[in-house]
Amino acid sequence: MDNQEKLPPEAFDDVPRRHLSALLDTIVPASEDGTMLSAQEMDFPSYLLSQAADFLADLKRILVHFDDDFPDLPLAERVALVQTFAESDAQMFNALVFRVYDCYYQDDRVRTLIGARPGPPFPGGHVIIPGDLSSLETVKTRGKGYRR
Helix, strand or coil, X not given: CCCCCCCCHHHHCCCCHHHHHHHHHHHCCXXXXXXXXXXXXCCHHHHHHHHCHHXXXXXXXXXXXXXXXXXXXXXXXXXXXXXXXXXXXXXXHHHHHHHHHHHHHHCHHHHHHCCCCCCCCHHXXXXXXXXXXXXXXXXXXXXXXXXX
């Protein structure tokens, strides 16, 4: 499914929300002093529906790896279970972490907390004229170089 296609909110009806929330909190827990948010505070379902709808099926497959008691376990025990999953399916885990981080760092609250300006970067006066490639001159003068 193309990321531009929207899934209906009902697509999350069979996603165990408590498990998802616990998994998000395990990947990015809130800071001990409470200043940094947990990933469970992000609207991950909306993020997936709008930007990564093709990942929903993978997310459902990931969540079945965690037992019913997973959401009630202490963080350290959840971390151990997530590490076990990461070792057993590194590719799927990496895809999950990428999606969680992408959602997390797009949130204006998080961007403000880390000192980044909230919102998209270009409305700050960086105008690129369509068809004008002059801004690439410094790249061209560097010459070819792959994995310098």
